[in-house]
Amino acid sequence: ASEIIKVIKKTMDMHVSVRINPWDVRKDGMTAEESLKVAKELEKAGADSIQLTARTISYLYDGNEKNPFLVYVDRLIDEIDIPVILGGSLRDMKSMNDVLNNTEVELMSMSKPFVAQADFLADWKANGEGVSICQSCNNCYSKKTSTCFKHF
Structure with a gap:
């Protein structure tokens, strides 16, 4: 992905947003720590923004604690200097306003x-x-x- 980003940035004048999963919840799969490293490498390669998405969030979130996706997104925002776009199960205005008012998230996608x-x-x-x-x-x-x- 890094090489593709570099070619796009070198040859075209366009915003490059890269979608990543914070983790994949599979045996020996990518962890949150590893995905933070990936996001930092993508930023170094020239990505203009990172969009978070995950099909597997339901495996980690029981509704009793703060949603782990939101913990991760705040951490990612603190660790990189490009915009982070939050995706994943955004379906109601109350939840979206809660995210905007109680996290560092400024951009969302649906x-x-x-x-x-x-x-x-x-x-x-x-x-x-x-x-x-x-x-x-x-x-x-x-x-x-x-x-x-x-x-x-």
């Missing part, structure tokens, strides 16, 4: 909520608060069609 409900942000604006109908079931991506199979 994809699946738009697949399930393309106009959900307009609905939130009109109603003042809201929850996407997306349940992060991943059916929309299992068939590679970006179609919500649960609600349509």
Whole structure:
């Protein structure tokens, strides 16, 4: 990835954002410490931002302690000097405002909520608060069609 970033930065005038998982929760898989090192190397190579995403967060979070993803993102923000974009299971305005008000996160990304409900942000604006109908079931991506199979 480092070499690809270097080529893109050398040949094109574009923002390079790299998506990484903080850990993969597999036997002998990448740990949070290793992913911090990866993020630092990506920054050195010229990445303009790092986007965090993880399908495996549910294995680590029981709802009783602070979400480990949020602990990791604050640590990453402290350790690198490029923007960090938080992704992963952002589906309701209350949780997103909580992240913005109680962490160092300034940027967030979403994809699946738009697949399930393309106009959900307009609905939130009109109603003042809201929850996407997306349940992060991943059916929309299992068939590679970006179609919500649960609600349509």
